[in-house]
Amino acid sequence: MKKVFFVDDEPLIAQGLSSITDWQHYGIQITGSANDGETALQRIKEEPVDLVITDIMMPRMNGLELIKRVKEIHPRTRFIVLSGYEEFEYVKVGITLGIENYILKPINIDELESTIRHIRGDWEREKLNMFRYEEDWRVLQSNILQRWVLGEIEVQEFKHRAELLGIPLNYKYVQTLVFHIVSEEKSISRLHRPNGLSEECGAIARAAVETEDEVEVICFPDGDEDLVVLYVSDHLEHQEAVLENASVTAERISKMTDLPVWAVRGVISSDFQGVQHSYRQAKMVFQRYLITGQDKTVFMESILPEEEESSTAVWDQEAYIRLLIEGKQEAVVEFIESILPDLFKSSRIPRSTCLNTAIGLMLSAKDLEDRPDYSEVFAQLARINTLCGLIQHVVSVVQRSMNNREETIQHEYSGHVADLIEQVKEHYAEELSLKTISQKLDMHPNYLGQLFQQEVGLSFSDYVNHYRIEKATQLLIHTDQKTTEIAADVGYIDTSYFYRQFKKYAGVSPTELRHMYTK
Template sequence: MMKKVFFVDDEPLIAQGLSSITDWHNYGIEIAGSANDGETALQRIKEEPVDLLITDIMMPRMNGLELIRRVKQIHPRTRFIVLSGYEEFEYVKVGITLGIENYILKPINIDELESTIRHIRGDWEREELNMFRYEEDWRVLRSNILQRWVLGEIEGQEFKHRAELLGIPLNYKYVQALVYRIISQEKPISRLYRLHGLSEECGVIAREAISAEDEVICFPDADEDLVMLYVSNDPEHEQHVLENVPATAKRISELTGLSVWAVSSALSSDFQGVQDSYKQAKQMFQRYLVSGEDKIIYMSPSFIEAEERRPVVWDQEEYIKLLIEGKPEPVVEFIESVLPGAFQSSVIQRSDCLNMAIQLMLSAKDMEDRPDYSEVFAALARINTLHGLIQHVISVVQRSLANRENVQQEYSGHVAILIDQVKEHYAEELSLKTLSQKLDMHPNYLGQLFQQEVGLSFSDYVNQYRIEKATQLLIHTDQKTAEIAASVGYIDTSYFYRQFKKYAGVSPTELRHMYTK
């Protein structure tokens, strides 16, 4: 939060010149204004409080010391720097009594002024820290700084400064990241537990297994995972940490009653390389799914899949027949038998499962008249278990079957013509105005008729149909995104990206990553 400074000097050039004497924004300070006498300054400060007041001593109407005395009565937290054209011991004594930060002689020594500002800035930060220290806000502040650090979103000097204020240890050579994901099928973990309190509990558990010379930094990240950074000056400490991971995960599971998925990274010999260590651990969650019923799942840096990867074979023709028949029970039974049966390990490649799951869902969505692909893809990144994936597939397919039942209807002749035009010419420019001329109807009336029967505006229907076609091309071809955009009627690629995100729920790139050809 920016602080405010106000300047007071009976010499206008000095009052105005103080604003450019240093880079105030560099110290997190913005200029609130200036005045040429104490009376005017007091009125201004009454209206708009300031954090720092820099004032001359000898001024008409009200001198600087009286101004300081009056301001302290209404805003006790304001800080003061006094300026004077000559050294006067009596003024210094009074200023000290009033609690001024410094007494600077004119002409102003810029180095001395900046040194004083840095000192005041440090005091402000310590005051803010003391306000946070025993409150939840302090934990949030600390967690936010640590999240920015592991993501590489904070400069080294800024982090060092913040770390000193927040009690984050930096004087270690080695760092190792461990990330614990608590698996909840029903609600986000933050809805079930106070994440920062849970993180502190985990810190207590983790410290039991390390030496007094080492330290562990615990915090929840943006994905609601519990991150533990073990720091040490001993390269042998990695083995002690890894031996303790299952026990720590077990304690977390006991605290929450939920399954815990623990992932550790390789030891980094560069303390500044914590971003790579954290990234390595987080990538494991993106690459795998939990398929077993184990309460504790642990993946070390040397993790190797238990079974050899092989193509998943399933009877797609039989599945399509079941979808065409449209009876929910046999379709659900097929999904429940084919997905679990294809994967036997307790931890499996996410891409293998997602490919199969997406094929099952798209086979059903493709039979809808107006498929909504956002429900297929948007939830996939948040799924951690094979069980959760199966439930998602069943839910999407059941809704798809229900939609087909509800949408079996006849459109009026004019609306049917519009729909046929979209299906045949979606890659071309389509205008309701142009089509209405061909049908000899007013475009507003035709648009209202289409909205009433289809449930979408004509432009929304065209966009949704184009995105449907683009989705198929992204999944089943290696065409570049720009080529796909043009082939479905979007000349402007950036507009295509916006429309795709709007209708599919994910970007074209994200969809392709989710679905490996």
């Protein structure tokens, strides 16, 4: 809240100014009054104010002298002058000193309030300009620091820029920590201003090491929107205290953003290039691993064992493809949700192995589509950091793929025909009879058959055979299952009858089709 001070040698005017308008309404707090310029100057020295409303003609020190003296110590203070008709020459001097307005006595309240509104507008513009200036300064500082940790700036240039920007350099040790805020649906920049977030993160980190007076904290966002925190000090033991508080910092950042935070500690460095090496090591962890996603904060060292990278994922692709072809979404989702967590028991999950398995699961589903769009498989992978997020992505892609492949535009069909199509979809591997189904629907089989032929363009038996041969084709192409087994799986008990039906609808035999695709 802004502060105002009144100065007038007439006590009634000085006191009356406090009640002449609603100062709180304008965001202004009354800090006091004085009856002469000298007393006012002493009070203002002790407690600076934003606005002074002063008379001109006063004992000991007049209003013009007061304005000069206050401007010397507080140049941003603003002034409104109260004057009489005979004091206009003094008013002209006041104008040269930079007053906001002069108001004749007796005071016109409307004019006073209009002047206050004008001053308030100036204050708001000054605040905005100051914010922009500070924001530009923070962006410039972040850019220099980013170039430093990436090794894109020469030592001498960095030292010169650091001096200008107030970046502390005269310390022996630098501890690098990188805090990755896990947001797999939206980028951090869409949820928070990165520079504003780094400023808050810096404050949190400083508070966590507040007992260490000799530790400086530098915080800035890097190009990936991760928060880089550098703890600089002259004593190695201070860096151990930093480590103890890193998890506290991660917890506070998580609470502030309401998102999980993954923190990685780099090695302690003592020279210009060492910070770059420490930063690269910490960032490498985010590229090499996923986390389970079940904890709000995860803390890791940047040097991790290599053997975890060698794990190999093994899963029954044929069984999975059969589930896809059968079109049972619940069974497919159950398979995915069991296969990925079972592969990796550690809290640190090798990213490459896990992503390869996930991609295999998604591509197996997309390959069954007539016109697959593979972009959705890969588009989100770079932003996924957790196993939970990866499973959700795989399930989402596979479900959409199955819906695309199995979609029949049922709204074009009447209710009874739509029911028949659904029966084929669900029970194609079983004995299907129009007579049996018509009894369930309480309709004459001949009428139901004519209705189906009219709307679908095929007889019911032809539609069933088409559907079975389509499923058989997918199994022949995408699995190594024997032809006799495939025939039984799609509803043909007699293998020779299956061969005849397959050649009738596909134009080639099952063996010939598999040979063409294998070749």
